[in-house]
Amino acid sequence: xxxxxxxxxxxxxxxxxxxxxLFANIIQTGPVPxxxxxxxxxxxxxxxxxxxxLKEGHNxxxxxxxxxxxxxxxxxxxxxxxxxxxxxxFKRNKMEVMWLMELAKARFTQIVQNGxxxxxxxxxxxxIGDKSMLPKDVLEVLNEAERITKExxxxxxxxxxxxxxxxxxTNALKNIVSENVDTLDLEAITEKYVEEHLYTGxxxxxxxxxxxxxxxxxxxxxxxxxxxxxxxEMELSEKLWPDLTPWDICWILIKYSFKRSYHNNTVSSLKxxx
Amino acid sequence: MTIKSRxxxxxxxxxxxxxxxxxxxxxxxxxxxxxxLDKLFSYVFHLILLAxxxxxxxxxxxxxxxxxxxxxxxxxxxxPSKAPQLIRExxxxxxxxxxxxxxxLTLKSEEEEGGGFYGLLNDAAEATTWTVxxxxxxxxxxxxxxxxxNSLEDLRISIFKKLSDYFxxxxxxxxxxxxxxxxxxxxxxxxxxxxxxxxxxxxxxLTLLSYDDGKPTIVELTKTMAELANKxxxxxxxxxxxxxxxxxxxxxxxxxxxxxxxTPTLDLQGYPPWHIRLSxxxxxxxxxxxxxxxxxxxxxxxxTCKINVGK
Numbered sequence: 001x002x003x004x005x006x007x008x009x010x011x012x013x014x015x016x017x018x019x020x021x022l023f024a025n026i027i028q029t030g031p032v033p034x035x036x037x038x039x040x041x042x043x044x045x046x047x048x049x050x051x052x053x054l055k056e057g058h059n060x061x062x063x064x065x066x067x068x069x070x071x072x073x074x075x076x077x078x079x080x081x082x083x084x085x086x087x088x089x090f091k092r093n094k095m096e097v098m099w100l101m102e103l104a105k106a107r108f109t110q111i112v113q114n115g116x117x118x119x120x121x122x123x124x125x126x127x128i129g130d131k132s133m134l135p136k137d138v139l140e141v142l143n144e145a146e147r148i149t150k151e152x153x154x155x156x157x158x159x160x161x162x163x164x165x166x167x168x169x170t171n172a173l174k175n176i177v178s179e180n181v182d183t184l185d186l187e188a189i190t191e192k193y194v195e196e197h198l199y200t201g202x203x204x205x206x207x208x209x210x211x212x213x214x215x216x217x218x219x220x221x222x223x224x225x226x227x228x229x230x231x232x233e234m235e236l237s238e239k240l241w242p243d244l245t246p247w248d249i250c251w252i253l254i255k256y257s258f259k260r261s262y263h264n265n266t267v268s269s270l271k272x273x274x
Numbered sequence: 275m276t277i278k279s280r281x282x283x284x285x286x287x288x289x290x291x292x293x294x295x296x297x298x299x300x301x302x303x304x305x306x307x308x309x310x311l312d313k314l315f316s317y318v319f320h321l322i323l324l325a326x327x328x329x330x331x332x333x334x335x336x337x338x339x340x341x342x343x344x345x346x347x348x349x350x351x352x353x354p355s356k357a358p359q360l361i362r363e364x365x366x367x368x369x370x371x372x373x374x375x376x377x378x379l380t381l382k383s384e385e386e387e388g389g390g391f392y393g394l395l396n397d398a399a400e401a402t403t404w405t406v407x408x409x410x411x412x413x414x415x416x417x418x419x420x421x422x423x424n425s426l427e428d429l430r431i432s433i434f435k436k437l438s439d440y441f442x443x444x445x446x447x448x449x450x451x452x453x454x455x456x457x458x459x460x461x462x463x464x465x466x467x468x469x470x471x472x473x474x475x476x477x478x479x480l481t482l483l484s485y486d487d488g489k490p491t492i493v494e495l496t497k498t499m500a501e502l503a504n505k506x507x508x509x510x511x512x513x514x515x516x517x518x519x520x521x522x523x524x525x526x527x528x529x530x531x532x533x534x535x536x537t538p539t540l541d542l543q544g545y546p547p548w549h550i551r552l553s554x555x556x557x558x559x560x561x562x563x564x565x566x567x568x569x570x571x572x573x574x575x576x577x578t579c580k581i582n583v584g585k
Contacts, residue, residue, distance in 0.1 A: 029320035166551060170515045173496050178510040180500035189497050191489045216540075216555045216579075223547040227488065229418060234540045254326045258334075265454070 020246075024074040027253050031260035033233075034204035036072060037078040038223050040065060042213035042240030049240075055099050060242035062107055071246045073121040073155050075253060079203040081158040083221045087130055087167060101138050104161065110142045112148050122154030128199035129163030156203055165223040173195035198224060206232055210258055214238040233259060308527040333451035339513050341560035348558075348567035354404065356440050364570055367531065368577035372531035374412040376483075376553070377401045379536055379564065381421050388563065394421060395428055397536070399436035404569050406478045407440065413480050414530060418543050420484030423453055426460060433480075434463040447477035454526045456459045488546035495521055522548050529553060534572040536564045554579055558562050 007013075040061055047057025058060060064088060069080055084104065111118060111125070118125065127142045134142070142161070175197050193235060195201055205224040209232060211218075216236060226232050233251050237244060354361050365371060379397050382389030388396070398415050407415045415422060422429050430451065438446045448471060451460045465471035495518065502508045529549045535541070535557035542550065556572035 025315075026319045026322045026326070029316060030323050114505075166515050166519070166548065169492070170513060170518055170547065173492075173499065173518065174510050174513045177497055177500050177503045177513060181503050181510065184500060184504040186500065187362055189500065191491060194489070194493060194496065216575075217552055218550055220551045223550055224489070227542040227545050227550065229485075229543040229546040230541060232541075236540070239354050254323075254330055257323065258327050258330050 023250055027075050030257040032076045033207035034257055035206045036077055037081045037206055039083045039207040039211040039221050040241040041215055046240045046242045050188055058103055064242045064244055067246055068249050071249050077208055079156045084159050084161040087162045101135055105138045105141050112145050118149050122152040123147045124152040124156045124237045126158050128158050128160050130167055133162050164220040166220055169224055203249045208233045210235045212237045212239055212241040212244055336524050338560055345558055345561045348563050352567040352570050354566045357409035365408045368573060370577050371573060372576055374528055374530040375405055375410050376414040376530035376533045378416045397433045398422055399432040402433050403440050404566055413564045414483050415485040416545055418485050423482045430463045449478045450476045451480045453482055481527050485544045488544050491525060532576045538562055
């Protein structure tokens with residue numbers, strides 16, 4: 001790792017900070033994705049490869065997430081959705097589920113205490129998914145994190161925990177149907193209306209989806225938001241999630257910026273037709 | 275100190291800092307309008323971005339050439355030459371094949387080679403034929419505008435022709451075409467009334483999908499449920515993943531195991547969102563042609579991937 005010896009130089013952190021800000025200034029002169037989705041895949045394979053405990057693998061995944069989100073928010077991303085835990089993940093072995101819950105609890109406690117990420121960027125945390133499946137102590141910490149960051153308006157972090165897209169869509173339809181129990185208004189029910197009832201309905205639409213470890217599936221993540229004609233860029237990286245560096249993200253952002261500046265004439269004309 | 279009290283300190287700090295951030299932000303936005311120096315800075319920044327674009331363009335050019343060459347090579351290496359035996363041989367080497375396959379086709383402009391309406395018909399017919407030869411019993415074809423649905427007779431004829439090209443006119447595989455939501459199924463080229471044809475084993479069941487089978491269908495389903503709930507025939511509590519799934523399976527069909535996109539990028543184009551939960555996607559970057567090589571590569575990739583729900 002180059003980072004480890006580089007980081008021993010004095011002023012390393014300050015330089016890094018400056019470079020980040022410079023990059024953000026540069027990228028913001030062009031189009032920046034307003035909403036990014038992350039499927040953080042590969043923590044376990046990373047642990048196996050590095051011969052470390054599974055727990056440590058998940059930890060490395062979290063570190064990587066924090067770094068990547070920081071650069072995204074610095075660059076002006078308004079909304080990020082991270083797939084932290086799938087409802088299906090409850091099927092994993094009990095020990096691992098327990099670790100993941102403990103990890104989430106510890107990290108969120110840390111976030112609400114030090115609030116590095118949230119303070120610096122004014123980030124509002126939202127937990128999306130079927131929260132009723134969570135253990136009580138974890139739920140309390142998560143609710144606390146939501147409550148404390150409620151007033152932040154600069155950017156949003158959606159933590160999908162535990163989430164599946166089918167659950168989200170079902171939930172949206174359920175809410176719409178409940179609205180119509182007493183007064184029926186069929187005219188109001190449109191695609192846009194359903195989209196507004198998804199958890200991310202009040203946020204900018206998804207522009208970019210990043211999935212790591214070379215898997216070509218969505219695994220029940222933001223299915224509705226992704227399936228649009230020419231509006232969402234999908235970035236499938238061969239790297240494992242903990243290996244993904246801020247540099248990779250910078251490159252992805254440049255790529256996005258380029259595509260939106262030069263290819264998007266076709267997309268905007270499509271939108272007009274719609 | 276308890277967690278809660280610490281937490282509230284954190285909260286205080288958070289608001290202070292966000293105030294500071296806001297001030298900084300406002301300051302920078304007011305600067306934008308302001309001095310010439312800042313304008314100069316933003317020009318310089320944009321110039322650097324353009325330089326990044328330039329680097330990206332070069333990288334992209336190399337990639338593009340590479341991809342095009344690879345696709346061309348693949349097309350040379352894998353040519354079915356209208357022989358189902360060759361396809362069967364290729365597929366028999368694979369550890370597993372999908373039970374349900376889906377392809378995404380696009381209507382290309384008339385000027386392009388293999389483009390236009392007849393190009394699309396040909397693509398659909400070829401994809402169907404390869405699927406039969408590979409021994410996959412279910413195929414759905416997605417085309418955004420539903421062009422294929424609106425020209426069923428042409429499609430039936432071109433599939434029939436293509437099948438007899440490959441399999442010989444004495445052993446044309448049987449096929450059925452289902453158009454979701456109209457609840458109609460068509461058999462063979464003109465065997466709708468032929469009971470023997472219909473009751474026999476159908477070699478390939480085709481479903482034609484378009485944008486309307488995706489989100490608009492979910493919207494329709496919502497309306498229906500809202501009406502029922504209004505009449506107190508169902509309660510919102512009854513709406514579950516299982517219920518919606520069974521409705522959508524009935525209306526549209528099952529989720530495919532593999533979706534092959536014959537498009538240059540991974541763009542799902544409004545493909546029915548409920549139906550892509552665990553589907554594997556395959557596309558060849560910068561390729562627009564519907565060729566057997568891409569079809570086979572997709573099956574090869576699928577045979578190596580492991581799907582484990584949640585694990």
